[in-house]
Amino acid sequence: MSFTTFLQQCLTGISLGGAYALIAIGYTLVYGILRLINFAHGDIFMMAGYFMIFAMASLPWFLAIPVTLLVTVLLGVSIERVAYRPLRSAPRMSVMISAIGVSYLLQNLATYLFTALPKGYPEIPFLKRIFQIGGLSASFVTFLTPVLTLVLVYLLILLINHTKIGMAMRAVSKDYETASLMGIKINKTISFTFAVGSLLAGIGSILYFTDRMTVFPFSGSLPGLKCFVAAVFGGIGSIPGAVIGGFILGLGETALVAMGQSTFSDAFTFILLIVMLLIRPTGLFGEKTTDKV
């Protein structure tokens, strides 16, 4: 493998990793605040793909993108409202089962509404422009994804550490009761968290599907599962963890494909998960669980 090919593969891997990272953050944010694995997250990502197809059918891309993101956010927030909020004081297992239910509901709803046949993903002209840097050539989206991911992560960390709503998110994720004694509205804060997670999934979906050209009702299940692994690998609840997990997964998979072992690229993800759980169950940056009385 020549050096250029190597760089080319790295670029592909980083780009895939960026999209994974954006989705993985959604898992980690929701887990941080609700202690819930939102199994429907991958399907929100898939629905965002369909929303984009329909938005692009009647709108120019610069309107279609905000419309898609808005509808995705509404979907994420409504799922929380309808399927998780009524279970707020129920055992955690009930909420998780509800999440699995929502996941299947979305997949079947998509099959019913849009049929199971893959639908072509619209081309957003400026994202598909081919760029050449040195010997590397790739579409603009490949270069854009990792950069955009890092910018969004930076903004997200600013939001969480330096704004009032971010402070509320951190407080709610630690202690509902004390947070509400501070005057923080718990439900509003949780809705906001779902909105942020869904927005990132929506952006991730545009970047991911632009490279893959088709969407079908199960498009969200494997990427969703992989991004969940990325979040666990990095330490669920940790944003930097989810990002690094996403990039490692993207690079690892691409490396296997490049070596001609594409059959094992999915297996790689789950082997990584098993190894991490055996060695360090809390993940790379996971919360240490210290009990102090």
Next chain:
Amino acid sequence: MLTIKDLRVNYGGIEAVKGISFTVPDKSIVTLIGANGAGKSTTLRSITGLVKASGGSIQFDGTELLGLETPEIVTRGITLVPEGRRVFPDMTVIENIRIGAYLRKDDLEPDIEWVYSLFPRLKERSWQLAGTLSGGEQQMLAVARALMSHPRLLMMDEPSLGLAPLIVQDIFSIIQEINKQGVTILLIEQNANMALRIADQGYVLETGRISLSGTGKELLADESVKAAYLGKKK
């Protein structure tokens, strides 16, 4: 200021508070004392809306609080320093203080200066994570955080729990200082001796009912209180 009438609270299937009535006059210090499980914490928690009362009424300056959500009650000027302090361990001292003023939109600096003057130790540790503070410092931080919302009624759930005697004295003298500055205090304590000394009015709670009431001095002198809560023989 606060008038509680026939308050009843069910908690985990049992009636933890069985119809209690008491009042907290403006600018006073009122204490509820009693053993574990007497219903003291449950009473405070239902005043802040953290647990839902099953009957009775809680009136604050004439408005009914029963049925309101906790943030709305906090907006009206009531705050609780919860049992076990419950500071946010991953936030710095200054962030914990700022989050206490979550509902306010005005300038916080004068009040931050004010709580730092009450608790100079916190000022020294402004950038330290709250989880690394000692128990006494965390209690001070919890009080400072509560004061940041400009409460008119400050409620405290066992502020002396698990603290060394000297620190308990500090905390109690600060409670008196805060009261002198015009904040009404409702305090619950197992350390009946300390609580009754600073209280204008005290109530003894036993298994969800008020069994005795009087001024702090009267209760300190009461034989049954002495025997049950102050550990003194007749």
